[in-house]
Amino acid sequence: MVFINTFLSAVLLAVPASASEAEAFLADSLIPPLQAYRGTLEVSAGSDGRSKIVEVVSSPEGGVRREILDRLGLPLVTIVSDGETEWVYDRVKNVVWKGEPADADLKLLDPDEEMELLLENYTVRSAGVDRIAERECRAIEILTRAETPLLLRRICVDEESGLVLERRTFDGAGHESGSVRFLHLEMPALIEERGFKFRPPAGVSVRENRLRPDYMELQEAAAATALTPRLPRWVPNGFVFESVNLLAYRGTTVLHYRYSDGIDVLSVFQAPRGTRLKFAGERPRSMQLGGSKGELALWSGGKTLTWSSEDRFVIIGRLSVESLRRIADSVPEKKDAKNEGIGGFGGIDGFGEEVLP
């Protein structure tokens, strides 16, 4: 966390004087606040206006405690992290999961590269001054670089602390698809660190095998599995191949190819042949691909497309169905991927070179 602060401070200082005010504020918002804060958030997802209340406490040392409340205002899920260990306590299921918190360091792109990628793909503009949770904030809008710019994000950054007070997400049709907004915020001088330590209640089952956040380069991943990496030859404009992660399930190793465009992510998974996906809830729709049949499922955060082509492939992202189909159709045959070397291209030297044709 200290590394990120230092690095992002450097990024902030490195923003030239001629850079727009909006870009400077955006860079400011990427630095975790140096002040402790405590507040109440309203989190909305989807177009049906569903919202939840989350109480959050954060310390500059990396401690975060979140209480997701039910409609009666009682804690439903508690998520506590001291920066090293993250606990998720589901009070309904009476289960505690222990693991590592997600961290901006757990990928290959540096924060400044990511900022550069974002500015390369999107336009950032100032949208004036706003007032959220009784605090003055600067509104910043992030738009596509198309001829007719499309608003994708709108964030309000607290002028005093750089904390993002409101974050609104819009879909490709311009509809708001989710938002996170402080209803109440206070910045006490001190927050006791013990609030970020968690001791599982007696009688609650603790599970310690959560997904482990990690990353590696393609060569490392390829050496650790019998799979021949087969990365898609086409991804939507702006996305770059960022890193790989290895997932293991019942002795099966799954490759997770991770792509970023600065504000959004795209995941492509490759699992050995014989692997099948079990969808919970609504059954996926059948979808014709170039060489096979796929299954498409929708969920609140995006779409999941899976198909079998010798190996099992899964794509997850916030993309159009046509883009998903095009990515799927661009996955090379196994024999071609073998001939071309690791997935068709080499390692990561700089994100600029990794944009696939």
Added chain:
Amino acid sequence: MSEHPSFEDLSAYFDGEEGALASHVDSCEACRETLSSLKADRQAIRAAWVAPAMPKDLLDPIAHSAPWWHAFIPELRVPLLATAAACAALLLWSRGADWFGPRVEIPADLFVAAHNQYELTLPLAPTERILTEMPRGLALGFDPDQEKDSGVY
């Protein structure tokens, strides 16, 4: 019964279907003779049903005759078996992993959890939204014991 029963009635009586004729038959010599005649006929017919034994000089050639291609079986047996084995091996090689290899079923939510975990590393990630929507999804591990808990929160 003063009159003789018809031949059909006597035949029915002989077959056990006309019990009412019993008193007449007992007292009628002619009818008993007719019944005796029927009995003799039946025995003659039954005797005729026994198939005569097939002469051995006729039976042997029939038993040992076979289609023309049977003659090639000893010569084809090895190549046929080898071809069948090769086909089976080829089938196993091409489809074997699908049929007999690991058939692991992974909950789709685990892939979503891995995707979300990566999204959380982005500087502008909607952290609270992801955590609120899928805290259990994020908590899922790639472990079979947790499969039953794979529902999206």
